[in-house]
Amino acid sequence: MSTSETNMTHIARRMLSAKAEQFTESVIREMTRLALQHNAVNLSQGFPDFAAPKEIKEAARQAIADDINQYAITWGAKPLRDAIVEKFASTQGITVDPEREITVCCGSTEAMMSSMMAIINPGDETVVFEPFYENYGPDAILSGATPRFVKLRPPDWTFDERELAAAFGPHTKAIILNTPNNPTGKVFTRAELEFIRDLCVRWNAYCITDEIYEHILYDGAEHITMARLDGMRDRTIVINGMSKTYSVTGWRVGWAIAPPETTQAIRKVHDFLTVGAAAPLQQAGALALKSPQSYYDKLAANYAAKRERLLKILTASGFTVYKPRGAYYIMTDIFRFHFDEAKYPADSRDVSFAKYLVEHIGVACVPGSSFYNDARDGASQVRFTFCKREATLAAAEARLANLHA
Numbered sequence: 001m002s003t004s005e006t007n008m009t010h011i012a013r014r015m016l017s018a019k020a021e022q023f024t025e026s027v028i029r030e031m032t033r034l035a036l037q038h039n040a041v042n043l044s045q046g047f048p049d050f051a052a053p054k055e056i057k058e059a060a061r062q063a064i065a066d067d068i069n070q071y072a073i074t075w076g077a078k079p080l081r082d083a084i085v086e087k088f089a090s091t092q093g094i095t096v097d098p099e100r101e102i103t104v105c106c107g108s109t110e111a112m113m114s115s116m117m118a119i120i121n122p123g124d125e126t127v128v129f130e131p132f133y134e135n136y137g138p139d140a141i142l143s144g145a146t147p148r149f150v151k152l153r154p155p156d157w158t159f160d161e162r163e164l165a166a167a168f169g170p171h172t173k174a175i176i177l178n179t180p181n182n183p184t185g186k187v188f189t190r191a192e193l194e195f196i197r198d199l200c201v202r203w204n205a206y207c208i209t210d211e212i213y214e215h216i217l218y219d220g221a222e223h224i225t226m227a228r229l230d231g232m233r234d235r236t237i238v239i240n241g242m243s244k245t246y247s248v249t250g251w252r253v254g255w256a257i258a259p260p261e262t263t264q265a266i267r268k269v270h271d272f273l274t275v276g277a278a279a280p281l282q283q284a285g286a287l288a289l290k291s292p293q294s295y296y297d298k299l300a301a302n303y304a305a306k307r308e309r310l311l312k313i314l315t316a317s318g319f320t321v322y323k324p325r326g327a328y329y330i331m332t333d334i335f336r337f338h339f340d341e342a343k344y345p346a347d348s349r350d351v352s353f354a355k356y357l358v359e360h361i362g363v364a365c366v367p368g369s370s371f372y373n374d375a376r377d378g379a380s381q382v383r384f385t386f387c388k389r390e391a392t393l394a395a396a397e398a399r400l401a402n403l404h405a
């Protein structure tokens with residue numbers, strides 16, 4: 001074959017996967033890069049900028065010193081799986097089998113991806129509440145699921161029962177739930193969960209429930225795992241991890257709790273994707289998960305104060321805020337700002353506004369469109385996070401004072 005023929009073959013052949021071409025880089029992580037580039041206060045990506053607990057860091061150091069430095073069992077070090085069992089039993093009253101129902105993964109991100117790849121077949125549909133955490137879009141594309149979106153509507157982010165029921169059907173393989181919810185701060189009530197449960201049972205569907213913010217709750221809100229509801233134990237995949245509860249988002253230790261047969265499939269996918277999560281950090285996780293109740297109470301109380309602080313800052317700056325009942329984000333509406341139509345077209349106002357904010361005001365947020373399938377649905381919204389030190393929030397306050405509604 002001549003060189004030019006080889007080139008022709010390359011050009012004619014599709015060199016990138018159609019799946020990878022269907023989604024963009026993460027907007028949330030891109031906003032963090034922009035924040036660094038513009039020296040802006042970063043209220044975009046949800047990671048704490050304060051220190052992780054001393055004891056947990058010490059446990060990780062000790063694990064390395066003790067030479068826990070080789071692969072852990074692919075589905076998770078035994079002490080961590082045992083600690084997950086104990087914690088799930090004490091917080092939610094459910095006893096799972098550490099040998100057959102837990103897969104420790106590289107963060108809840110991988111736990112979600114491995115779970116989807118373990119259960120999705122071509123033609124399967126997943127029901128996804130919208131706005132949704134941006135990963136769920138690519139998760140669907142990569143696993144081959146067709147997402148069916150159902151709106152959560154402000155100010156309370158409730159859903160229309162008829163709309164949800166209509167999204168389920170014979171092709172529904174799973175509903176993706178995230179409670180407490182990112183980005184809205186919604187905490188699903190027992191009645192809402194029961195309504196979802198009935199649909200899952202009726203259509204023989206899984207519920208994949210991302211519960212990473214389980215301990216970050218306000219105003220007496222209660223976290224109820226879907227796995228606790230009658231009829232759901234055998235069709236629920238619980239996704240959780242260390243990141244948010246122990247302020248170690250960079251450790252990448254998460255897990256999936258699922259019935260034995262499902263777990264077998266998840267473990268196979270996980271094994272060939274990543275082999276396993278960092279062994280010494282899993283060891284430290286076993287200690288972290290045994291933290292006393294006072295640790296979780298303090299975590300929630302600290303975030304409650306930060307929530308009040310950022311709600312006040314944003315309100316004073318002209319944003320319309322939706323008060324979260326859980327997690328550490330505030331969704332806002334920017335309709336009260338006066339926009340120059342030429343510079344801020346209504347269809348993508350969130351993106352140009354976020355860009356203006358990071359470049360000219362020096363504060364980074366996440367454009368609302370990254371949480372919607374149709375970008376226009378989020379064009380009037382932006383998300384801020386408050387998992388930050390007081391100094392960071394104060395710096396944001398000072399800079400946002402230059403923003404005029």
Ligand code: GLN
Pocket residue numbers: 028029044045046047133182
């Ligand atoms: N969950 C966090 C957020 O929504 C961080 C996500 C990530 O970048 N992995 O901002």
